[in-house]
Amino acid sequence: MELICAMDLKGGQVVHGRAGRRSEYAPLTWGISPTAEPRGYIEAVRPRSVYIADLDRIAGLGSHDGTVLGLADLVSRCYIDRGCRGPHDMLDAPFIENVIGTETAGGDLSDFSGGYLSVDVKDGGVLPGGEAPELILSRAEEWGFSGCIFLHISAVGEESGIDRAEADWIRSATDLPLLYGGGIRDCTDLETLAAAGYDGTIIATAIHTGKVPLDLIRRGLFC
Numbered sequence: 001m002e003l004i005c006a007m008d009l010k011g012g013q014v015v016h017g018r019a020g021r022r023s024e025y026a027p028l029t030w031g032i033s034p035t036a037e038p039r040g041y042i043e044a045v046r047p048r049s050v051y052i053a054d055l056d057r058i059a060g061l062g063s064h065d066g067t068v069l070g071l072a073d074l075v076s077r078c079y080i081d082r083g084c085r086g087p088h089d090m091l092d093a094p095f096i097e098n099v100i101g102t103e104t105a106g107g108d109l110s111d112f113s114g115g116y117l118s119v120d121v122k123d124g125g126v127l128p129g130g131e132a133p134e135l136i137l138s139r140a141e142e143w144g145f146s147g148c149i150f151l152h153i154s155a156v157g158e159e160s161g162i163d164r165a166e167a168d169w170i171r172s173a174t175d176l177p178l179l180y181g182g183g184i185r186d187c188t189d190l191e192t193l194a195a196a197g198y199d200g201t202i203i204a205t206a207i208h209t210g211k212v213p214l215d216l217i218r219r220g221l222f223c
Contacts, residue, residue, distance in 0.1 A: 001193065001222045002200030004079065005047035005207065006181065007038065009064045010055040014041045016205070017053075017156045025055070031208025038067050042074045048220025049077040051099075051181070051202045058083035058104055069093055076220070079116060079149075079179075079202075087112050099149060102136065103127040109136075110143045116179070118149040127153070137173035147177035149202070155183025159205055162189040167196045186211040190222045 008017045008025065013036040015025040027036035033044035042050065050071070056062035058081065068080055072095050081099035084090055085106060090098040098115040107129075109117065117140045120127040126136050133150060140148050150170050160183040171178060180193050181202030190212065193201055201222070206212040216222055 001190070001198060002049060002179070003047075003190075003217050003220050003222050004049045004051045004077075004179065004200055004202045005045055005217050006051050006053075006202045006204035007041065008053045008055055009038060009067065012038075012064070012067070014038055015055070028208070032214060038064070039070065039074070042071055045207070045214070045217065047075060047217045049079070050075045051079040051179075052081070054080065054082040058101070065091060068096075081118055084112075084115075090115065100145070101127075101151075109139075109145075113144040114146050116147045116149055117143070117145040118151050120151050120153055122153045124154075133170060134173035137170065137178075140174055141176050145176065147179070147199070148174055149179045149181060151202075152180075152182030156181070159183065159185040159209070159211070161185045162192045164192050164196065167193060167198070171196045171198060184212070187213075187216075187222075190216075194222060 008015050010025055013027040016028040017025055029036055033041040052068055054064045078095050079097045079099050081101045083104040084100045085104055099118045100112050100115050101118040101120050103120040119133050119136050121133050126133050137148055177199040179200040179202055180198050184203045184206050207217050
């Protein structure tokens with residue numbers, strides 16, 4: 001199972017996400033990295049793969065495209081959610097895996113082809129319309145996506161843990177590669193997700209608190 005380091009960008013800094021309350025996100029100045037400057041952060045953590053949420057671009061307030069593209073020499077793969085609003089609104093680089101979030105993609109997801117569909121879930125419903133996440137996941141292959149992310153926004157940064165029954169139910173909704181993000185507390189949660197058949201996990205807080213060993217994110221694998 002792939003392990004992917006999460007990195008939220010806001011105002012040119014790496015910020016610590018908590019339950020989707022973005023107005024409260026502050027620079028991540030504690031933990032492994034001595035700096036919240038994005039390149040310095042990646043140099044300190046040294047993940048194999050990274051998932052980046054460009055919160056400014058998602059909110060329509062700016063862009064970190066240059067910063068993201070400048071990380072090509074530091075990571076092997078970069079999943080990037082930059083608030084895609086249409087099929088032509090993507091970054092093009094060999095190490096980039098574009099992520100299309102339901103929060104910003106608009107009502108017709110069949111317009112897209114390729115990339116990972118991020119099913120952005122808050123308070124149990126998919127943003128922005130409140131659908132059941134398994135209904136959206138079940139149609140992702142039909143719409144032409146190459147993989148999916150179940151992003152539990154309400155659990156981000158909370159280390160609330162993984163419910164095995166819910167994890168199994170979500171995993172069963174699609175045959176596409178599926179990543180899980182939000183609420184991972186420790187290696188027991190990683191074992192739960194691996195046993196449920198997830199292809200990868202997106203993780204940050206548990207790395208900085210030491211509950212998931214740093215060497216795992218540097219290897220990029222949990223097995």
